[in-house]
Amino acid sequence: MFPKTTHILFFSLLTHLSAVAQTGSPAEPxxxxxxxxxxxxxxxxxxxxxxxxxxxxxxxxxxxxxxxxxxxxxxxxxxxxxxxxxxxxxxxxxxxxxxxxxxxxxxxxxxxxxxxxxxxxxxxxxxxxxxxxxxxxxxxxxxxxxxxxxxxxxxxxxxxxxxxxxxxxxxxxxxxxxxxxxxxxxxxxxxxxxxxxxxxxxxxxxxxxxxxxxxxxxxxxxxxxxxxxxxxxxxxxxxxxxxxxxxxxxxxxxxxxxxxxxxxxxxxxxxxxxxxxxxxxxxxxxxxxxxxxxxxxxxxxxxxxxxxxxxxxxxxxxxxxxxxxxxxxxxxxxxxxxxxxxxxxxxxxxxxxxxxxxxxxxxxxxxxxxxxxxxxxxxxxxxxxxxxxxxxxxxxxxxxxxxxxTPIRYTVSGPVADNFDGLTLNGGVTDWNIYAPQWAPVTVVNSPNGTGKCLELSDKDPYDYARAIRVFEEGNRIETKLKIRAAQNNTGTLEIDLTDRYGNRPVRLRFDEKGNIVVTNGSQEKVIQTYQAGKWYEVGFRVNASLNGSYDLAIDGKTVLEKAALAEAVKSVERLSIRTGPYRNLPNRKTPNEDPEPPLPGADEPVSPALFYVDDVRISTSK
CATH class of the missing domain: 2.120.10.10 (Neuraminidase)
Structure with missing residues (x-):
């Protein structure tokens, strides 16, 4: 047994150390x-x-x-x-x-x-x-x-x-x-x-x-x-x-x-x-x-x-x-x-x-x-x-x-209906995440058809891309429609992904540089149809992200693919991603950082410009 005074000193010391270690104090600011x-x-x-x-x-x-x-x-x-x-x-x-x-x-x-x-x-x-x-x-x-x-x-x-x-x-x-x-x-x-x-x-x-x-x-x-x-x-x-x-x-x-x-x-x-x-x-x-x-x-x-x-x-x-x-x-x-x-x-x-x-x-x-x-x-x-x-x-x-x-947030409630008409030309894009290199800008512009405004993604960068992301209400059943117009069909690509909260990409569609609309069905890519320069196309997805999930695809209101297999298994989806280049994950953590390499070929020269327009984005979600 310790004397009473020792107990008092011991508990006093514990109280003091506890106060010092309190979060928000100098011990842990x-x-x-x-x-x-x-x-x-x-x-x-x-x-x-x-x-x-x-x-x-x-x-x-x-x-x-x-x-x-x-x-x-x-x-x-x-x-x-x-x-x-x-x-x-x-x-x-x-x-x-x-x-x-x-x-x-x-x-x-x-x-x-x-x-x-x-x-x-x-x-x-x-x-x-x-x-x-x-x-x-x-x-x-x-x-x-x-x-x-x-x-x-x-x-x-x-x-x-x-x-x-x-x-x-x-x-x-x-x-x-x-x-x-x-x-x-x-x-x-x-x-x-x-x-x-x-x-x-x-x-x-x-x-x-x-x-x-x-x-x-x-x-x-x-x-x-x-x-x-x-x-x-x-x-x-x-x-x-x-x-x-x-x-x-x-x-x-x-x-x-x-x-x-x-x-x-x-x-x-x-x-x-x-x-x-x-x-x-x-x-x-x-x-x-x-x-x-x-x-x-x-x-x-x-x-x-x-x-x-x-x-x-x-x-x-x-x-x-x-x-x-x-x-x-x-x-x-x-x-x-x-x-x-x-x-x-x-x-x-x-x-x-x-x-x-x-x-x-x-x-x-x-x-x-x-x-x-x-x-x-x-x-x-x-x-x-x-x-x-x-x-x-x-x-x-x-x-x-x-x-x-601010306030900083990460979720959305309710349906999405973005036509961009209320935005300022060359201004911000409300609720969209924008990635815009100098040679691949994302811009609010007047619609090329002469009415309203739309989102323009252009790209002449040989190694980068323009990207626009729209977060929507998370769910395992969603319906998405958006209009896409390419100014050309012989150069550049536009890739559209629907992703889950972790960035997995179960639904993938691409306007490619050969004038084709290409989709992923499970592990296979499939050409759905061709597209013309200067023409609007309405792309519609109906996604079921439950067990053994699938999706349907419609172009201009016509179903062109039914019950296509998801490229990756997910429990839900919450993001629409649009970019003018392929998905990338290099460099990664294993890529050597200090090994000398020559400049990337053509890094200082623009490539043939590609121009895409996005309008009338509508997304609805059910759990």
Missing amino acids: VRYVGGETVDPTVHEGRLRYAIGVESRQTVRVNRTHAEWADDHGWTYNHAPNLCYWNNTFYQQYLSNPVDEHISPGQTLITTSKDGRQWSKPTVVFPPYVPPKGVQIPDSSNGYMMHQRMGFYVAPNGRLLVLAFYGHAEDPFKEGGIGRVVREAYKDGSYGPIYFIRYTSHKTVNGVQWNETNTSYPFYKKSPDAGFIDACNALLSDKLMTFQWWDEDRGLDGFYNGKEGREALSYYRRKDGKTVALWKWSHSGLSSDNGQTFSKPVKVPTFVMAGGKQWGQRTEDGRYAICYNPTEYNEHRFPLIVVSGDDGILYDNMLIVQGEVPPRRFFGRWKDFGPCYTRGIEEGNGNPPGNDMWLTYSMNKEDIWVSRVP
Whole structure:
């Protein structure tokens, strides 16, 4: 027997440890409580979609025709950032000729008024050139750009653009030089480049960076008092500048002794506490607006590797975290979102971006998939509407943006009747998930028959496709009708799938490049009839997804196939998928990532364009 005082101390200790370990505390700032996990064998991970996400490619690299891309032809593009200022989206990203962390490196910006049409990128921070007559130590590998944040909207309304210069191949600690800043003006031009902070580390040769041995002046030399005020406001914002920690570490006490990790993202909970999110599943908590943070801890329920995670409070008052839910560091897909009410507990793992197109150009550390996700930081603008805006790189090659409607949802109730007439030309497509590369856009257009509007899927990309997905009420008996019109019948394909919630494709139909309508009956493909260019066809499916399920197919009201076997056994269906190319699942987790390969043949040249129209989509469901 232990004395009574020992019992009291023991239970007091247990109570204390229980309080410390409470979810939402520094011991576990966040937790994923959902039951959904990723199947690593398929791109979509067998997850449901966050309904209505619109994903558009903003930069498509081109090595041969640089004038069609960024005028440089560089094929490593990564680490984008996003803000909204002066009624304009600003998207910043870094770029190297071929490989990650290999010089030279530069930073570019592209802008957009609506998030759909983006300007040609322009260089905002060029490759670093050391000052003449200054012997730069540690420079044998040249210089590179590296940044964890790109924008800051100051209290005086000025927009600052920022980036970090360092030595290749390691810009951290002794490899860093300093952070540069310039102002974006409302007329689309930019002010002079200044250093706003030099790294606190000395070089390996003991040199301390300052204005005498760097290529740009210190920001306080600016003749613009408003610019200096904006810079001072940023430097005093200890939460915003904590994003700089992993490039510098602050030997001079700049970070007030805070301990961080890589690639900070943060948001404020409803109780005022600030949640920090870093790579590799790490998180921390602050009760004083970021002046101090708890020691970063690894959150076991958030499975991820070295890709960035992004968290924010959404327009509906809830919270969302986006990341790649996989420990495969070289295979970062899909991009998902989880959401919750309080910024502590998260549920419902859903797809934001489930596509992984072929990587057209090999490069060192160019991981497969959509990765390094960033949104719009608190204070850096709020676009019209209730959407969450995200930016990321695809295969560390092309740059993308996704608009995620809130509240985030994954199910639909009731019948679908979409004729697109009420939509804005070139605008969003309500309740449809859109995947639109630059050379394969999805667009709301006037109908080619002269009445109403419809959805246009065009494609001239040799290695990618346009895709539109409509989620409908899940059921094992559904009836679907839609109208399809091809502008040609000798090039391009349009594939129509009905899928279940996991992405299995029991019903498949294709308008092929030979002018045939082809369907799948069990394991066999069958030509049903030919189709003509410029003519509308109404395609109707009646699907029974129960045991030994089947489907009937009608073209223009005439039944052309009865009780066809499903291509895959499913219990229900809930998605209509339309794309201008074949189903793909390569690269997969076994595809070598670092084996050098030549560029994909013809990657820089458009193919013969194909154009398809979709209209009058009607879907009804019975359980």
